Amino acid sequence: MRIKKMDHIAIAVKDLQGSIARWVKALGMVAGEVEDLPERGVRLCKIKAPGSPALELISPLGEDSTVARFLSDHGEGIHHFCFEVQDIEKSLEQMKRGGVPLIHERPVSGAGGSRIAFIHPRSFNGVLIELVEKK
Numbered sequence: 001m002r003i004k005k006m007d008h009i010a011i012a013v014k015d016l017q018g019s020i021a022r023w024v025k026a027l028g029m030v031a032g033e034v035e036d037l038p039e040r041g042v043r044l045c046k047i048k049a050p051g052s053p054a055l056e057l058i059s060p061l062g063e064d065s066t067v068a069r070f071l072s073d074h075g076e077g078i079h080h081f082c083f084e085v086q087d088i089e090k091s092l093e094q095m096k097r098g099g100v101p102l103i104h105e106r107p108v109s110g111a112g113g114s115r116i117a118f119i120h121p122r123s124f125n126g127v128l129i130e131l132v133e134k135k
């Protein structure tokens with residue numbers, strides 16, 4: 001399996017609008033559109049900085065969201081790293097064959113019409129990893 005690049009680092013936040021304003025104002029970064037992903041239970045906004053992976057600010061859409069659980073267990077902070085791959089199905093297949101515990105064995109819908117899958121944090125030193133195949 002081959003990674004194209006690191007796509008983004010996601011940060012779980014309680015107050016999305018307030019957080020966007022701070023990142024943009026303090027660091028001069030550029031905020032993208034706010035997007036709701038009801039199937040994932042998240043509202044998110046990509047914050048872009050030249051030449052580096054985006055930051056993805058994520059907040060829960062409801063109490064049963066995994067991000068709501070993350071916030072109550074850990075508080076705000078780094079939630080996952082995301083790597084872009086060419087062929088997500090093939091990547092998942094290879095990881096599965098290699099005995100890597102996956103959260104999603106098949107891709108699910110992600111931001112901006114992408115297809116994504118999460119890999120269990122116990123596979124990578126306690127860090128939740130997302131793979132994305134862009135549209």
Ligand code: ZN
Binds near residue numbers: 008080082130
């Ligand atoms: Zn992500």
